[in-house]
Amino acid sequence: MSKELDKEYYKAERKAEWRNKLRKEIKSKERTNVVRVQMPEADPNIRNKSNIEVNKGLTLEMAVSESSRCLDCVVPTCVSGCPVGTNIPKFVKYIESGDILGAAKVLKENNSLPAICGRVCPQEIQCEAQCVYVKKLSKEGSAIGYLERFAADYERESGNSSIPELAEPNGIKMAVIGSGPAGLTVAGELAKFGYAVTVFEALHDLGGVLKYGIPEFRLPKDIVDFEINTIKQMGVKFVTNFIVGKTATIDDLKNEGFKAFFV
Template structure:
């Protein structure tokens, strides 16, 4: 099938690998207007629009691309901003290859690549910030009710922005000193600049949303206070408690969870030492355990902090790697070494208690496990040791217990996450709604946002019906 469009997507300008490992600046430079117009012309404007169905927040992708093609960038922004409160974030960190781009009609034609939808979303959001009209958004009268949002990550920001647009007075409570949740402390600057996150948050504040930082709900604000002051509460505190493998030597100096390592860099400006007096450990030989996006973030951050050798240890093969393929390719280009089918069995320490190496064992893949991936099995007698002065475990995270332990009435599931309706986010008690990683376990930014959008509609329905009934 021959089409009158370019078969390959337009390459997106990036910093070279040699240049970018020396800084924490955005790796991807992004499209120019001319490049964006050319890439948008590759969209077929399908009537069934599978890309919309593949987007967790149902953005009108053909619509905003058509407007770019016609060089009506204000219209493109108007379209995209109806569906997402965080377009510059989504355009940078969403796994588009598994969602909108993964079902793009163009990409399903032999010899053709899908439209670069994610980079186009990023383009229009960045263009709006730099060149678009600066008209303040119209804020509806906030008279429909009061809603509290606990946490300030992507799910929280989405529900807060959507409810504000509906006419609700929304207060967001964040335990840390900066709003943004995982967007601020979990994702490195080179993949998601913090100025971008702050810009998106400022846009949500402009809708009338109030954000209070340094407030630990369950401690400085009680659950009883929330129930008495608000018509509904949305909880999206994420999954920030790190998991550890528990192998011998975990307590040695130099063994970190990826969440601690990345938080030291992101939230405490460790990458700007000595400008900020919050340095991370100076490392020469780093081993990262895990194969997800967080593992890629930790490995690539360690390189930028001066490590001479960074190796990833993953117990499965490249075929099962859960990280985005783009992040993997960037890591390889930057010099990260991957040890496939390998798993740690012991961390080796010196007499002074510092990590000096990791003892590993080779693995082979057996039958599929509950995740659908082939289960890794140890190969007896295949042990070997990798020298290391820093170990970073990136093997997943669990729910934060501060709020959950203070809220005994809140129903949890067997895994310790909030038991909430997957379609509405409503939990038990009924005035509580929840979404994002605190419900699903660690997942993606865009899935958390999708949960926030569904919950906003459900909260509006709940409060409206409750008031109509005179309750």
């Protein structure tokens, strides 16, 4: 998967003084000699008797070291492999600079589910497969997924979780049918544009396939709930036990003022 990259935008961003300074601190040759981080895993003897998450996440030291591998490329090909166009070099360089909350904010600019995506996106065939390390240097790609998870977890655990910038409310009602990853993503993005979003979920619990399709040891349910809660803080309403077509029809919802529907 690859998308057209706005090269001029990324070139201009890269010229920021803090990025220039950071790049000069370590020579590219030294950066490419850093060994890719290994994800720490829970003890198999504990895992086989419980449902705890297998991947434990990076330490701050590991994350800063891994972020130093990133070359802050003039043309960040990694971004073209990201379905939501995350500004990868910017968030990675924030981690290298030690501003982890800054990194988390960059992630949330166009992705309301960074802790989830950092765990379950197939980065090895998306962003990481497009990294210059893979494309040109025949090395393992920058561990973008691990770093995404690190920044999102760090922010959550810090108690200083931010919500993205929201446009002024425009009063236009939008209905999202289903609270799985697609519905949550659309709800979060529409909320940023100021729409009045309601998510209708047929089941009693929110999250769709994120809850019933991915096991706890791969994606803990409290992580899903935390990110749904962030979307709630952005003003999105959630209604459970509501089957569109049965509890109410599309026409009923249109009569209630909903202007568009995402199914």
